[in-house]
């Protein structure tokens with residue numbers, strides 16, 4: 001993180017310093033160029049106004065030459081360079097060179113412009129790489145052209161001269177960036193480090209409010225992980241305990257038969273007990289597998305429109321024999337109610353509720369399965385006239401392995417996982433479960449879709 005921030009800041013600084021330098025150089029050079037051109041134009045005009053060249057030309061009389069005079073001699077010591085050219089391009093006078101060696105100047109852009117428009121200017125790169133020559137030409141009344149020129153730094157040389165300054169500023173900024181980057185990352189990471197060291201403690205208000213959602217999420221996830229770990233531990237302990245009881249019984253009975261201590265009718269009874277406990281183990285393992293299947297959210301569900309009433313009737317039909325065995329009246333009433341659900345899961349939910357109503361009922365009791373619409377939403381309820389559930393246990397009966405009366409439940413072969421499965425299935429269908437129960441009078445469990 002530190003390295004990334006440092007790199008980012010350095011890059012931004014380098015870009016900023018470089019672009020600012022280029023921008024300033026361009027603006028400065030443009031102003032400088034204008035100044036040079038203006039000065040040169042003023043100087044040329046002033047020189048023309050002195051009339052030195054006109055008089056020298058007039059004095060010669062042949063139109064292609066001139067008479068030397070003291071003023072022209074004076075100008076030879078002058079800078080900028082002055083060139084006087086006749087209308088045919090021949091150089092008449094140059095204060096910096098011998099005119100005999102100079103070529104015809106008619107092809108020079110500033111001379112052509114002066115002949116055509118009265119004045120002309122141009123900039124040419126000098127032989128020396130970092131200098132430009134500025135030219136300014138003026139058409140005099142007698143048809144000759146007066147040209148002045150001066151050398152000034154080119155933009156490249158201005159930029160090259162600025163390079164050490166740029167490098168110096170960049171170096172200073174680089175150091176500032178590294179220091180700033182370190183300071184920033186330390187400040188940014190401090191609250192995170194404090195939080196990481198104290199995930200279980202109370203959240204103190206963070207220096208950066210923008211980090212609050214992140215902190216809340218991490219905290220929630222941490223609590224979730226702890227809760228899941230504790231649930232898993234409880235579950236493993238419960239499973240081990242539930243497996244141990246029937247296995248101990250099976251092993252005990254088998255040992256008695258093996259040693260020959262039991263004989264005749266006792267062997268039959270022990271075999272019955274072994275089968276009963278083995279069935280219990282099987283049903284326990286099936287329920288655990290079922291719960292773990294329901295936990296897997298990626299398992300595809302076959303959701304479609306299902307009539308709760310006809311499904312409830314089918315479940316009642318399936319469990320009518322079990323109800324009859326206990327002399328219970330199992331009936332189904334209500335109207336059709338369509339829900340979007342996974343049929344197999346919904347059937348499992350209804351059958352689990354009816355099985356409980358059978359298991360925890362009294363002799364000659366009743367069970368009524370109702371379906372219909374409540375508050376504009378489909379519902380299903382299973383009401384029994386059984387033993388009822390104490391108020392303090394009503395919340396907990398949906399927990400895994402929770403049984404109100406362990407010995408009674410074990411007698412009837414209950415594992416305490418049925419309602420956990422029911423709750424899971426309801427959650428998958430976004431349905432709500434409510435319990436209404438009176439001890440000794442009966443229980444009504446409603447699933448509202």
Ligand SMILES: Nc1ncnc2c1ncn2[C@@H]1O[C@H](COP(=O)(O)OP(=O)(O)OP(=O)(O)O)[C@@H](O)[C@H]1O
Pocket residue numbers: 287356357359360384386387388389397398402403404405409413414415416417418419420443
């Ligand atoms: N209709 C009911 N009347 C009274 N008590 C009930 C009723 N339904 C559930 N209970 C109580 O809630 C507990 C949890 O029920 P759950 O169905 O989860 O487990 P179980 O019936 O003991 O075992 P199984 O896994 O075989 O269903 C039961 O042990 C019982 O004490």
Ligand SMILES: [Mg+2]
Pocket residue numbers: 352355356414418419
């Ligand atoms: Mg049950």
